[in-house]
Amino acid sequence: MTHPITILHDAPLQSRNTFGVAARAPLLAEVADAAALPELLARPEFNMQPPLILGSGSNLLFAADPDMPVIALTGQQVSYASPSPVHGRGVGVRVRADAGVVWHTFVMDMLARGLGGLENLALIPGTVGAAPIQNIGAYGVEACEYIHAVEAFEPASGELHRLDRDACAFAYRDSLFKRERDRFIVTAVEFDLPRADADHALKLDYAGIGDELAAMGIDSPTALDVANAVIAIRRRKLPDPAVTGNAGSFFKNPIVPAAQAEALQREHPRLPVYPVAPFPADAAAHDVHHGARCKLSAAWLIDACGWKGHRDGDAGIAESHALVLVNHGNATGTQLLELARRVASSVHERFGVAIEPEPRIVGATW
Incomplete structure (x- = not known):
């Protein structure tokens, strides 16, 4: 062995x-x-x-x-148990996947087995183990919506824990595992996935998915059709890391008080603004002083500051998407970080909004 x-x-x-x-x-x-x-x-x-x-x-x-x-x-085991209640969506299948399983491969394998829910998260780079840490999300869906539990090893105690969805304290691009970064090592994730051919409601009204399906000539899409539409959009908008180094969206969409969002949209009518439904543990999405909060498009803010396609040597911003920091060849991490800081500074100076990075920065602070 x-x-x-x-x-x-x-x-x-x-x-x-x-x-x-x-x-x-x-x-x-x-x-x-x-x-x-x-x-x-x-x-x-x-x-x-x-x-x-x-x-x-x-x-x-x-x-x-x-x-x-x-x-x-690097573990690659995936196992199945059925039936399982799926967060009020009827009966589906509980799936357990090791942390080392490639995320996109996992999503497409679930769809091939007739299990939906994750189709809007197709082609997100990374592994299953990273999904709950960042609470990855795209096109109107977040991983936490389908996570049942997370298995995590705690080095300090030497114990393996199984934390249910509530204990994971999920929030927008956040979780207990991210906030207490060195406390746990995520080893496996359990998902409750609905059967794609049953009562699974597809999410089609976010960021052009409906338009993409229409362009594909699809009137009654399946979950797999939605995944293929998302893949087509992502490939068109985002550079391939195998060709141009990048980590996908580098900046999180900022969440601000609704009053601030409304004032900015009055001044900049084209600024996309989305209402935020707060997570139970998400203090950033709701507070007693400001009430409801809204999410702004970081891509729009960055593009409005003229950064899309900008390049300093081999460090740059993608021409196809303002959120994507790219390495055109031999940029150092320090050069990429310096450019990201300049982008954030210009957005704050012009709009009074702070934007923060999604990726973890090793060897420096933001």
């Missing part, structure tokens, strides 16, 4: 992050079975400081070499 742990010293990370930024890790452990984590973290070289957990590297920027050991979970 193959040993579940492989350890590499002075490991290159350029091929392990979608920005394609050159970086090296002092130690890198590939772990095929999460049950081996206690053994790994008992080693002195891995327990002197919290490790960096690395998936596909699609949601981080190396501004410097990491000074901590790196762990990559």
Whole structure:
């Protein structure tokens, strides 16, 4: 039997992050079975400081070499249990996937098995283990809507926890795992997925999905049709990381008090504004002083400041989408971070709105 742990010293990370930024890790452990984590973290070289957990590297920027050991979970097991209630949507299937499973592969495999819910999240780069940390979302859907529980190892206690959806404290691009970054290592995720051919309501009214389906000549779409439409839109709008280094949307859409959003939209009628339904644990989406809050389009704000297609050497903003920070070849993480800070500063100066990065920044602070 193959040993579940492989350890590499002075490991290159350029091929392990979608920005394609050159970086090296002092130690890198590939772990095929999460049950081996206690053994790994008992080693002195891995327990002197919290490790960096690395998936596909699609949601981080190396501004410097990491000074901590790196762990990559590579488990690929997916299992099924049926029937299962699906958050008030009838009966579906409960699916458990290891953290190392590639997200897009997982989404398309679920659709092939007749399970819907995740079709709007097709082609998002990354792994299943990263999905709850960031609470990934796109085209009107967030991963937390279909997550039943998250399995996570806690190095401090040596215990494996199974946290239900409420305990994960999901919020917009946020979760307990992101807020307490070094406390847990996500090892697997359980999803409750509705049967795509039953009572699953497709979400078609966000960011051009309906128009894309119409262009495809589809009047009565299936969940797979929606996924294919999302894939077509993403491929048209977003650069391929295999060709041009990037981490997808670099900036989060800012959430502001409704009064501020309304004032900005009066001054800039084309600014997209979306009402925010607050998560139970999301203090940022609702407060007693300002009442309801709204989400603004960061892409519109950045584009209005003239950044789309901008380039400083090999660090730039994609021509096709203002949210996407790109590495045209040999940009360093520091150069990319400096450009991102300039973009954010200009948006704040012009609109009075702070925008923040989605990816984790290693080796620097925002």
